Amino acid sequence: xxxxxxxxxxxxxxxxxxxxxxxxxxxxxxxxxxxxxxxxxxxxxxxxxxxxxxxxxxxxxxxxxxxxxxxxxxxxxxxxxxxxxxxxxxxxxxxxxxxxxxxxxxxxxxxxxxxxxxxxxxxxxxxxxxxxxxxxxxxxxxxxxxxxxxxxxxxxxxxxxxxxxxxxxxxxxxxxxxxxxxxxxxxxxxxxxxxxxxxxxxxxxxxxxxxxxxxxxxxxxxxxxxxxxxxxxxxxxxxxxxxxxxxxxxxxxxxxxxxxxxxxxxxxxxxxxxxxxxxxxxxxxxxxxxxxxxxxxxxxxxxxxxxxxxxxxxxxxxxxxxxxxxxxxxxxxxxxxxxxxxxxxxxxxxxxxxxxxxxxxxxxxxxxxxxxxxxxxxxxxxxxxxxxxxxxxxxxxxxxxxxxxxxxxxxxxxxxxxxxxxx
Numbered sequence: 001x002x003x004x005x006x007x008x009x010x011x012x013x014x015x016x017x018x019x020x021x022x023x024x025x026x027x028x029x030x031x032x033x034x035x036x037x038x039x040x041x042x043x044x045x046x047x048x049x050x051x052x053x054x055x056x057x058x059x060x061x062x063x064x065x066x067x068x069x070x071x072x073x074x075x076x077x078x079x080x081x082x083x084x085x086x087x088x089x090x091x092x093x094x095x096x097x098x099x100x101x102x103x104x105x106x107x108x109x110x111x112x113x114x115x116x117x118x119x120x121x122x123x124x125x126x127x128x129x130x131x132x133x134x135x136x137x138x139x140x141x142x143x144x145x146x147x148x149x150x151x152x153x154x155x156x157x158x159x160x161x162x163x164x165x166x167x168x169x170x171x172x173x174x175x176x177x178x179x180x181x182x183x184x185x186x187x188x189x190x191x192x193x194x195x196x197x198x199x200x201x202x203x204x205x206x207x208x209x210x211x212x213x214x215x216x217x218x219x220x221x222x223x224x225x226x227x228x229x230x231x232x233x234x235x236x237x238x239x240x241x242x243x244x245x246x247x248x249x250x251x252x253x254x255x256x257x258x259x260x261x262x263x264x265x266x267x268x269x270x271x272x273x274x275x276x277x278x279x280x281x282x283x284x285x286x287x288x289x290x291x292x293x294x295x296x297x298x299x300x301x302x303x304x305x306x307x308x309x310x311x312x313x314x315x316x317x318x319x320x321x322x323x324x325x326x327x328x329x330x331x332x333x334x335x336x337x338x339x340x341x342x343x344x345x346x347x348x349x350x351x352x353x354x355x356x357x358x359x360x361x362x363x364x365x366x367x368x369x370x371x372x373x374x375x376x377x378x379x380x381x382x383x384x385x386x387x388x389x390x391x392x393x394x395x396x397x398x399x400x401x402x403x404x405x406x407x408x409x410x411x412x413x414x415x416x417x418x419x420x421x422x423x
Contacts, residue, residue: 038384385410
């Protein structure tokens with residue numbers, strides 16, 4: 001295949017990358033290439049394809065909705081799919097209000113803007129925002145600002161606002177230093193919170209793009225306790241972790257958290273359509289109700305509350321609620337296969353949470369630019385499995401429909417690839 005003369009692909013250096021593979025169709029966990037070859041999608045196509053490709057119930061729901069109402073401006077109108085989705089997500093999350101947007105980055109931007117303006121609407125001038133080292137919250141400017149500084153943000157550094165940054169004491173199997181690192185991170189947080197703080201933002205349980213870095217639920221509860229004691233707002237970025245990915249419907253629930261704001265996207269529509277949502281406590285919503293026009297939340301998107309996306313999300317929630325064992329028990333499927341991989345001399349820092357399994361290749365640099373991940377990716381493609389390592393971090397994040405045979409094939413491909421790598 002060759003590069004298309006008019007397309008610009010994301011996060012891809014054309015000068016050093018192979019041309020993209022041409023996909024003809026997809027079904028369940030399988031991607032079919034133009035030449036008829038099939039690949040198992042082991043990462044849910046950038047973590048969005050929750051139930052599998054072309055899931056019939058979601059496709060049918062979108063089709064029915066398309067014949068009735070495909071789009072309408074949401075500033076002056078409302079509609080049943082949006083209202084039903086807001087009602088269900090409020091009940092499931094404990095957060096009473098939902099603001100629609102169009103992707104994960106903007107869901108985070110909305111959460112940051114709500115938190116910032118809410119304090120100003122109260123007459124407070126709290127200016128500090130606290131984030132965690134290693135975080136990734138999206139590629140728009142506000143989301144980049146609260147994310148970790150990296151090669152992704154370097155060209156825009158002077159345009160990003162400052163945040164206070166706290167260590168993220170991520171852990172793995174056999175980690176005997178995590179208690180000390182958690183205590184240090186909590187001390188850093190206490191010191192930062194001495195400055196009046198508008199909000200603290202985090203990815204609960206798993207930092208995704210930085211390398212599937214996992215922390216213990218008890219640490220997150222300790223973070224929440226300290227944030228609450230200083231009256232700051234807690235933002236949970238569940239763009240990746242939401243909708244069963246960590247073994248519960250939301251990672252916040254598994255960790256025992258009740259955030260003030262929650263950003264959702266990716267699995268929200270089962271991967272069928274782009275949509276974002278920011279959930280908020282009723283108290284925050286009430287802070288924007290005023291006869292003073294400047295208290296209005298002046299934010300919106302052309303496709304806010306798109307009825308097709310809402311229909312897809314409602315169908316996806318139906319599938320999750322009718323088959324909770326598919327996500328609640330996925331880690332039990334990963335663990336015995338991960339234990340076998342952990343014996344390989346190149347494998348270190350093994351971890352697992354819900355549907356997410358990860359480890360690091362003991363191969364020099366932990367940089368995103370470490371080429372060893374791409375080398376393993378090429379080998380797995382030859383074995384009929386698609387993975388996309390993050391530098392030297394190898395992970396699997398499968399669709400919930402993945403069969404035992406497909407899961408074993410994924411691990412076998414990775415194992416075979418490890419044997420082919422040069423230490």
